[in-house]
Amino acid sequence: xxxxxxxxxxxxxxxxxxxxxxxxxxxxxxxxxxxxxxxxxxxxxxxxxxxxxxxxxxxxxxxxxxxxxxxxxxxxxxxxxxxxxxxxxxxxxxxxxxxxxxxxxxxxxxxxxxxxxxxxxxxxxxxxxxxxxxxxxxxxxxxxxxxxxxxxxxxxxxxxxxxxxxxxxxxxxxxxxxxxxxxxxxxxxxxxxxxxxxxxxxxxxxxxxxxxxxxxxxxxxxxxxxxxxxxxxxxxxxxxxxxxxxxxxxxxxxxxxxxxxxxxxxxxxxxxxxxxxxxxxxxxxxxxxxxxxxxxxxxxxxxxxxxxxxxxxxxxxxxxxxxxxxxxxxxxxxxxxxxxxxxxxxxxxxxxxxxxxxxxxxxxxxxxxxxxxxxxxx
Numbered sequence: 001x002x003x004x005x006x007x008x009x010x011x012x013x014x015x016x017x018x019x020x021x022x023x024x025x026x027x028x029x030x031x032x033x034x035x036x037x038x039x040x041x042x043x044x045x046x047x048x049x050x051x052x053x054x055x056x057x058x059x060x061x062x063x064x065x066x067x068x069x070x071x072x073x074x075x076x077x078x079x080x081x082x083x084x085x086x087x088x089x090x091x092x093x094x095x096x097x098x099x100x101x102x103x104x105x106x107x108x109x110x111x112x113x114x115x116x117x118x119x120x121x122x123x124x125x126x127x128x129x130x131x132x133x134x135x136x137x138x139x140x141x142x143x144x145x146x147x148x149x150x151x152x153x154x155x156x157x158x159x160x161x162x163x164x165x166x167x168x169x170x171x172x173x174x175x176x177x178x179x180x181x182x183x184x185x186x187x188x189x190x191x192x193x194x195x196x197x198x199x200x201x202x203x204x205x206x207x208x209x210x211x212x213x214x215x216x217x218x219x220x221x222x223x224x225x226x227x228x229x230x231x232x233x234x235x236x237x238x239x240x241x242x243x244x245x246x247x248x249x250x251x252x253x254x255x256x257x258x259x260x261x262x263x264x265x266x267x268x269x270x271x272x273x274x275x276x277x278x279x280x281x282x283x284x285x286x287x288x289x290x291x292x293x294x295x296x297x298x299x300x301x302x303x304x305x306x307x308x309x310x311x312x313x314x315x316x317x318x319x320x321x322x323x324x325x326x327x328x329x330x331x332x333x334x335x336x337x338x339x340x341x342x343x344x345x346x347x348x349x350x351x352x353x354x355x356x357x358x359x360x361x362x363x364x365x366x367x368x369x370x371x372x373x374x375x376x377x378x
Contacts, residue, residue: 009221014230017220027111028216032148033205034107040198041103045095047191054187056092060085111209148208156200163196256291256328257304263290265347266305266312273319273376274298276305277332279344286331287340292323311347317368318343324374339366 013021021027063081167189222230263276264287276291293301305312318339326332332340342364349361370377 008223009218011222011224011227013217013220013222014227016230017222021220026216026220028209028212029108029111030205030209030212032152032201032208033110034104036198036201036203036205037103037107038100039194039201041099042096043191043194043198045099047195049095052092056088059088060092063088111213144211148204152201152204155204156197159196159200160193163193252328253297257300260291260301260304261308261310263305263310265343266301266310267315267319267322267343268298268302268312269316269319270314272298273316273323274301274305275319275322275326276301276310277322277340277343286334286337287344288331289322289326289328292326292328294323311350313343313346313363315339315343315364315366317370317373318366320376321368321372324376325372333372335369335372339368342366 063085170185170189173185260276263278265277267273267275267277272295274291274293274297275289277287278290279287291301302312304310318336321336321339322332325336343366346361346364352358353360
């Protein structure tokens, strides 16, 4: 079951999952990269200030070997010598300490950034379980860590062995050289070895950082079902949202049908579109769309209009343009003023002719820009 579950985790982690992982302190980290940067920073600080470091070291050495006769018989000698030695040691180690601290802070920034997690500090007693610990040792991650350790041992140890083999003559000459010169050469050899060690460790740390980022992303992968469940939690159940939209649509249509008897005219397609217009002669606004529909809803609008004796005008281009450009309750756009004015004038003339018993006037054929019909062009 676990293998099948891992195989199904093919989707990239969502932002929510990444955020939760960061809150738990689960971010990519590479101890090899951190160690490499700390070693290189410390070695670089020592080599760049080697002359000053040697001066401080000589001072500390001299403090332990040279005393005057008066100082030897003074009770304050141990305290004074210790204070001076501590001061020199601090001045010797301060650059190295600062460099290594900065390097230790820089390593996390290169991967996941500096992040403090309270959850990561909480005690987890399951880690004290020996069975769980044994399971971690024999897991794939434990095997990878073992292989990495062996590679580091062979790679770095082999490189340092080659360096020492290449420097055998130099090492043998140290015993015959002057003390000061011998110490300088020994420190130079030690510095080169430390630089080589740091460079090789940085190479391994860079590869490990890439692996840690890949492994972190792999561990946080999600199944499609998890993505769906998370989407339901964050955005709501799609079925519930669809039901809400349906209810809202029904309420909107009910209000629309209740206001429909107040319309002045129904502009039809004649069968597919129906748009009801209301014009307030005493108001300062343009005619408004108080109802509109397509197909079945358009048929319902026409039935209600027939029952309330609302005039219906067949103007397919205008009906399509009104449906495409104007929302419910909104005034018609300026580009349709002329066409709608022709329809309203016809309705006014039709009412007068009906009241007098005259022949109805000819129905208008308003012209409309096809671009105003949007996706409903003829």
